[in-house]
Amino acid sequence: MTFTLEQLRGFVAVADELHFGRAAARLKMTQPPLSRQIQKLERAVGAQLLERDNRRVTLTAAGTAFLTEARRLLTLADTAPELARRVSSGASGLVRIGFTAASAYGVLGELLNDLSRELPEVDVDLTEMVTREQVAGLLKEEVDLGLARPPFDEETFGSRVLHREALLVAAPVGHRLLALGRPATASDLSGEPVVMHSPTKAKYFYDLVAGVVPIATENIVHTVSQVLTMLWLVAAGRGVAFVPASAARLAIEGVGFVRLETPTPEPVELHLLWARDSKNPALWRALAALERRTDGT
Template sequence: MLTLDQARAFLAVAEERHFGRAAERLHMTQPPLSRQIQKLEKTLEVTLFLRESRGVRLTAAGEAFRDECRQLLEMAERAPRRARLIASGQVGLVRLGYTAASGLSVLGPVLARIKEAAPEVAVELHEMVSAQQLESLRSGAIDIGLARPPFQLEDVESSLLLTESLVVAVPSGHRFAQRGGSVSGWELRHESMIMYSEQARYFRDLVADLVDVHADQVAHTATQILTLVALVGAGHGVAVVPRSIQHLGMPGVEMVPLHESPPDVVQLHAVWLSTSTNPALHHVLPLLEDPVDAAFSMH
């Protein structure tokens, strides 16, 4: 088996093309170096050098072996450093779960923060609703999520990334959009509503707290916010959605402020397990301590 000392000795001779100079470089005398190279050639059953009066010359096999030895030594030098970087979390993989709506707001800025401060940490993305993210945290399928509260899971920690208001998505040309200003929940009582299904309980409950929606108003229900907006664009009704959805720019849909909505009623958190042993996760967590500025504006 080739040792690192043998590789260094061979490479010194290969680069110096002279046993004497190679021995000086290795801080040893020439005879043991010559014996070491002879032993290596015997072990490999290959002639690596052609001995000449003024030095040595590599054989074809020697040139190929030289290239392999260089790679071997470079890897040997990198390995300890990489191990230290992985242990410190500066190199590694973070699996991140995110909701479709968060992909329109905080996901981009979060990835930018990680790329800038931890460029050697790879981020693997998984789109899933908040409930699935919590299940995936528990099973170990993801390391961190961008999810909506509540987080009723042992050892879950969270950091608030974004707050925003709710707005009313209406078809283009709708009277609410034409008149300007906000719309009240009371004004929605005669509208066909696209509502959230049981699987989207967070937004369903938020809307129910602000708007009195009767069962006979509900035209359709859906889990994904993007589906609600698409149904609005297709003329099936109006929907109450988070303000960040305006960045989607879906044709045929306009956003109108909801009068009853507080500016911070919608929350999005980074969530993770405090028991995680992934060094890369703990390296990026400080990057998520401050909220993301989504720079929302209504038009």
């Protein structure tokens, strides 16, 4: 047997007033139906909740314990419709964000601050993922929003440019490239040992660098996928590396930076990425809140 919300409200009123007459008046009903509600509730619970006689009403030990849960259930019942409306509108809920390691160098924190300020009741769950993992996660509905590198399937995914930045050459402190006083060119880098991006795990950066600087295979001393790893190898004197300008914020000891001459001043792009058919209302509210950050600047 189950109990109803009306029975719970009747029980809480009697527990508050410790008097059936006053409780009935508070509920705008007569005393006999209130008494029947309590009896039905006790049968459903399987325990006596109230001691009553002609002079007084008291709570049993079971009634005292049940009162706490009854109040909690009534609070949930009262707030659930509003919560459902807020989740449906996107004002509450959860947005799961996948992000590349390099996007955490400043951009991610600013984005999270914007979301916290604009949508304080939306929770955010973070997962570090390379772009191809984000694409798979969006397709499987494991994440809602990505901070990823292009290109993307435009029929399946929506995207906006979140951030653009320059491409830098990272070199050991004291290296001749750091004393150029101008952006480094492809000819300046001829013959330099290079810590290169992986053509599979960091394909975006590999293609970007290869399109600007022809690097001979024999000059590639290491191939890695993470910018932080590149910088530690540069600090150890293993070679030079090509990194986004935001990587300079890491301030790795023994590493200096010089801008790389590129056809466009800020060729490195980071995009917001989402599945066009997402059913998560909070995602669309998050995108609206972040719109001013995605003006391509």
